[in-house]
Amino acid sequence: MADGDDRQATFGSDGSLETDTTPDATGENDFGEAKEPNETDGGYSRYVVSSLLQKAVRRSDEEVAAWAAWELARSGYAWNLWDRLNLYVVEDLRAGSEVALTVERYEELATERWEPAEWKGRLCAIHAALAAARARSTREASNADAYFSAVAEVRAEARERGEEPAHDFPVGDLEPEGTFDAVFDGHTGEGARRDRGTRFFKTHGARVGPEGEDDQSARWQRLAMLLDDETDYSPADLDRAVEPVDPEAPWGEPGTSRDGDDEAESDRDDRDADRDESGNSSGSLSDFSS
Structure with a gap:
């Protein structure tokens, strides 16, 4: 109380x-x-x-x-x-x-x-x-608090000496293009400066996992993207948006699809062509409306 x-x-x-x-x-x-x-x-x-x-x-x-x-x-x-x-x-x-x-x-x-x-x-x-x-007993929160607090001191002392810290936070420097690049979408200043709009958010920042979206949620997500009259999404974008993250590498991406990335766009086009040849294209609105 x-x-x-x-x-x-x-x-x-x-x-x-x-x-x-x-x-x-x-x-x-x-x-x-x-x-x-x-x-x-x-x-x-x-x-x-x-x-x-x-x-x-x-x-x-x-x-x-x-x-x-x-x-x-x-x-x-x-x-x-x-x-x-x-x-x-x-x-x-x-x-x-x-x-x-x-x-x-x-x-x-x-x-x-x-x-x-x-x-x-x-x-x-x-x-x-x-x-x-x-209930399941654990000291995980207290242990995490003690560990992170100790690392904070180590980092500060290392910076004062002009050295790299012997221990660092799990996110490191947390910079764009690094492991956690997906967080730098339009909701952040750095992401906005990089013109990372809705497409980047849908295909990177909004992914869930490792269980992934259930069938109904994935269907809604795909339909919402297809009906978006401001952003054009390819079949590969639709797939990437609902693909669950890898439990072994939750910050990894199934493909590197950043706005303005020509190489990624080329790779995506190749995958789209492969899908078209196999008859499994996912870019049609009718495919998800039932």
Whole structure:
């Protein structure tokens, strides 16, 4: 939750721990004793239980994750629980996991429809923790962040020394005519200066993959290109626009078809002739209208 960060532990000028225990977290523990600041009902430190929850999610230990979530929720630290769980889905789970939406929904139910420390709220906490623990665990985002940050420092230090960096970003200098030439279409200043218009975008920048377009999407793409009264597309252009990228070389091109490239145009014409001879031309509107 948004206010969770405001309640994290801080240290005073003398090194002592400063805490802000919420009213919901006060009262007695399971032993009938007045709870200390940041103590759970079971007599544990909420910081330790919160750390335990994250490690349990990371290790896919469902029972421990469920208990830690339940302990935080019943002890009045639901704000801490939901703040941590939302962090875990971006720090410890595989990108694209639907668990992020699942956790968000359980939090909404526990905090907006019901009381987070009551029975229904505790069930939501357990469900969310179990969902996170059952999801694919990975530190990929954190590892990528640490790696890219380290490379940024290496590059900066190398530039200061006037040397090539020992490690570089995966895109290198990111210049036209390089590996990532397709990104320099009319949407970029460099692409506009090179007069890379709609044809370049359709045949380079708009390609998808490696699964490629499905039959219906490919049909729509071809028809839209054929019906474009401002740009003329050859059969080879139509094929290239919907050809999936190579999973081993996703930035490679099936052919080099840049506007104004005579050699590429010649190669394309040769392919068109071959297709015409085989009777498989793809340049007719009627071929895609059914």
